[in-house]
Amino acid sequence: MDKPIRVLVAKPGLDGHDRGAKMIARALRDAGMEVIYTGLRQTPEQIVAAAIQEDVDIIGMSILSGAHNHLFPKVIGLLKEQDAEDIMVIAGGVIPEDDIPALKEAGVAAIFTPGALTTEIVQFIRDNVKR
Amino acid sequence: MELINKMLDGDKRACARLISIVENDEKESEKLIKTIYKHTGKAHIIGITGPPGAGKSTLTDKYVKLLRKSDYKVGVIAVDPTSPYTGGAILGDRIRMNDLALDPGVFIRSMGTRGYLGGLAKATRNAVKILDASGCDYIIIETVGVGQSEVDIVKAADTVVLVMVPGLGDDIQSIKAGIMEIGDLFVVNKSDIFGAQRTATEINMMLDMSQDMDRRPPVVMVTANQNKNIEQMEQEIQKHYQYLVDNGLLEERRKKNIKRELLELVEEELKKLVIRETENNGELDSMTESLFNKETDPFTLRDVLLSRIK
Amino acid sequence: MFDNEKFKQLKEARRNWEEKDLNKSLSRSPERKEEFKTGSGDKVERLYTPEDINDLDFMDEIGFPGQYPYTRGYQPTMFRGRLWTMRMYAGFSTAEESNKRYKFLVDQGSTGLSVAFDLPTQIGYDSDHPLAEGEVGKVGVAIDSLADMEILFDGIDLEKVSTSMTINSPASVLLAMYIAVADKKGVSPEKLRGTIQNDILKEYIARGTYIYPTEESMRLITDIFEYCSKNVPQWNTISISGYHIREAGSTAAQEVGFTLADGIAYVEAAIKAGLDVDSFAPRLSFFFNAHNDLLEEVAKYRAARRLWAKIMKERFGAKKPQSMMLKFHTQTGGSTLTAQQPDNNIVRVAIQTLAAVLGGTQSLHTNSKDEALALPTEDSVRIALRTQQIVAHESGVTNTVDPLAGSYYVEAKTKEIEDKAMEYITKIDELGGAPRAIDAGYIQKEITDAAYKYQMDVEKGDVVVVGMNKFKVAEKAPQGLLKVDPMVGEMQKKKLVELKEKRDNEAVSEKLIALKKACEGTENLMPYIVEAVREYATLGEICDVMREVFGEYEQSVML
DSSP states (O other): OOOOOEEEEEOBTTOOOOHHHHHHHHHHHHTTOEEEEOOSOBOHHHHHHHHHHTTOSEEEEEEOSSOHHHHHHHHHHHHHHTTOTTSEEEEEESOOGGGHHHHHHHTOOEEEOTTOOHHHHHHHHHHHOOO | OHHHHHHHTTOHHHHHHHHHHHHHOHHHHHHHHHHHGGGOSOSEEEEEEESTTSOHHHHHHHHHHHHHHTTOOEEEEEEEOOOTTTSOEEEOGGGGGGGGGGOTTEEEEEEEOTTOTTHHHHHHHHHHHHHHHTTOSEEEEEEETTSHHHHHHHHTOSEEEEEEOTTSSOOGGGSOHHHHHTOSEEEEOOTTSTTHHHHHHHHHHHHHHOOOOSSOOOEEEOBGGGTBSHHHHHHHHHHHHHHHHHTTHHHHHHHHHHHHHHHHHHHHHHHHHHHHHHHTTSHHHHHHHHHHTTSSOHHHHHHHHHHHHO | OOOHHHHHHHHHHHHHHIIIIIHHHHHHSOOSOSOOBOTTSOBOOSOOOGGGGTTOOIIIIIOOTTSTTOTTOSSSSHHHHOOOEEEEEEOOBSHHHHHHHHHHHHHTTOOEEEEEBOHHHHTTOOTTSGGGTTTTTTSSBOOOSHHHHHHHTTTOOTTTOOEEEEOOTTHHHHHHHHHHHHHHTTOOGGGOOEEEOOOHHHIIIIIOOOOSOHHHHHHHHHHHHHHHHHHOTTEEOEEEEOHHHHHTTOOHHHHHHHHHHHHHHHHHHHHHTTOOHHHHGGGEEEEEEEOSOHHHHHHHHHHHHHHHHHIIIIITOOOSHHHHOOOEEEEEOGGGOOSSSTTHHHHHHHHHHHHHHHTTOSEEEOOOTTTTTSSOOHHHHHHHHHHHHHHHHHSSTTSSSSTTTTOHHHHHHHHHHHHHHHHHHHHHHHTTSHHHHHHTTHHHHHHHHHHHHHHHHHHHTSSOOBTTTBSOOOOOOOOSOOOOOTTHHHHHHHHHHHHHHHSOHHHHHHHHHHHHHHHHSSSOSHHHHHHHHHTTOOHHHHHHHHHHHHOOOOOOOOO
16 A cells, blocks of 8 residues: 555634635545644644654645734744754645745745635645655 | 664654654564664553544543643554545544644654554554653553454553443444453543433443453543543553552563564464465465365365475 | 415426426427536425425415514515615724724715724734734734724714624623723713624634633623623624634535524523523524525525524523514625636625525625635725615615515525524434534534535536636736735734833732632623723733633534
8 A cells, every 4th residue: 555645734823714724634535645634723833743743744734814924934944943844835725926926935835725626736745745 | 773763862753754664664664663672661551442522532632631740751642544435534633632732741643544454553553662662651542442453452552441422322332342341441521411420330330240350440430621530530540550560460461462463473474475475376376266166175275385384 | 375276277287387398398408407406505496386385384484574483574674664784894904994994984885883803802812922923913903902992993983883893702802892982982881782793602613713611601601691681782792603604614504503503502501591581682693694596595594584583482482572583694705706807706796795685684794806815905895885785776676575585486495494404403402502512523524514515516517616617717916905014913012012001000900800700700700801991901811811710612623
């Protein structure tokens, strides 16, 4: 059996809208991946600690509250600090086009905005996960 | 390996990496376990099992927090079922243990059952060995008790805690017999719900009917999400451990598990050996064919195969 | 409704029609799809006739507006008497900025205020709390103390205007602040009109801004019921919400069933706390969604009204008619709007507005076209408001009460949704009521299942979303979106420092100690909160006292 891809799906910050995160979690499971879902109100520290203990390939963050410019770079910074930069970071939610270049520059590999299909996301992960 | 040394020092990333190896890479896994085996055997291993919805994760969270008050190092392995159709899994036990993510003295790992019969037990056992070697005082294996492989997992534990809840619609009787027999301690969770006392009574009645028990497992009532009476559960777990130690049973139990593990490893290798010998040259197929045609019988062929190994 | 003889003739005629006319048409050109479904995924028949509603008793089930079971509306003249309140949810950045937006909206014709708070405020954190970093002022206005509240309502006559505040866990604190602000303006509490959302159960289910555990939250809620029934009698003390449940992906029947089940839990809690049902039930209000399937939505509102009336009368023995009337606010469905070709959203909102109005809503918020991208600009919110005004004044649907009543389809659908919703309520009763059903994850799982099914239908193309999975165009990045000043967090932090220097810190301390003691006992907490608020205790300070005593809610997720 092939080693399944392990993904941490997290809701950083105070945003409580988890429909998207739950849809992604199910879709990834249906695509044969192991999904560790953290639930709401994760701090960047909690996300990185969980990602390391679970030895995930990818961190997927969902945020609709506008706090992405603050929270995503923090997560990436912590991954760097703890020598875990090889964990890929992807994100989704309400993230304005204007903010995307800077986030990608900071290290977010892909950003999936409203209308993105779960099939797209699965494909991206399969094509890009570092093994 | 550098990773192993880091893990022995308590480095969490190293620990996590090594657990991934035992989940995924058989050859590396063997090398790894060979190296760390002498560092294992120190932790008190607790299995927590029960039907879905019993609140095991919440209970584990509260129990770990209690242990942490005395500064013990704790490892948790939370097992969730892998979908047999897709091979994927949603591992959601961490949600109820969020506070512990940042506790330096706690390591939590989620594992899917990955559809391996018995293979899961091996991966979990090896993950436990890694946590043991890294210095955990307590290791908790938390799993859903509805399948045979889950029963196997907790057989690797020193203390097995069975968590039940009132009103899940299941009679105590309908829970798999094999699971009820392995409980060293019964916990009735959500005991603030009407019907909790009846559940406890049913468990006690069932225990009354079992003869030939050296020790009668206690029944403890808790309400995990209100952090009520977890202390009593902790005490009973301690008491059980003490009972095992005082009566030489800890050693006996662990030796039994070790012997079983050894024999399983041998069995696995032997089978592989036979298959390697007979599959490629078509011999296994022709043996099967002759059995199908009733030209011979399985016992005769068994002896033929075995005589080749001796 | 039809007599036996006529009914037999009808059945015969229908059979005829099917065998001749229908079959001829189908053989020439088949229908576009195998099955036609509502927005919620339920099958819709080709034709509805009196057959479909023959079992309905007009007098018992449909009746007259303003008469039990209120299917046709809670009040006899409905929009002929008074239009619904055009209440636009707004707020962002600082109180000063939001105050400007409120004045703009009133200027443009909105007839009620609706306050959106930022996430730290909704979760009881001051703007200087570590968890507030990056979140201050982003999804609503930041309110740290009475000082901010005073600025928020500066130049607004609280006697003339009614204000809805979307606030749940710390609703007691914001209500206390509103009362204190009004007091400073010389408006006494009995004159205040408005609503607080105050619906904790749906936070646990679908929205996530919870603070305290269930029992303690229910205590706060019933304290508010009691306090207001004596001191703020015109205030709607709760807005039992289905909007968020629907946004999380539920069906229309689930929206009604789960919302009313939550309502039942609140009524039971209040009765358990010793309140007489008729003393608080008239001030319970509801909040529903408006999605695209217009006819299904209209049926949904009517079903909700009828079902709630029956529940209040039969289950709770309410005597006052006002206790049985389901009055509701509606918001058009945010999740139906697309980031692609955002102008199309104006059309969607118009359809949803029609649905809510034909369904008899008491108050309405219409989303702006940039909903999937950012908070609304002045221009886009103006169009949203104009949408309501056009429906009100140009469409003719307000000329008569409940115009779709009697439609064979709508009446059949109303009954269908009522029955389905009741099934959910029964199941939740079996689980021990809504709070227990939430702990067990039942409601959340039902919603996630429905959401996943819908997601797969969209991805397969079985459900068309114009501009998103069909009729797509290549688009440039949208321009001119609203951006919240990133310095808001710093500004609020400064304000807090100044506030803590200016206020009487001893008095604050005293009031917080008194509040803590009251939390540990069983007294009504509102008076203590009002006292603390008057001394400029911050929202965070007050909520932290309650956190100390009550603890925090631990999420329960079922995937």
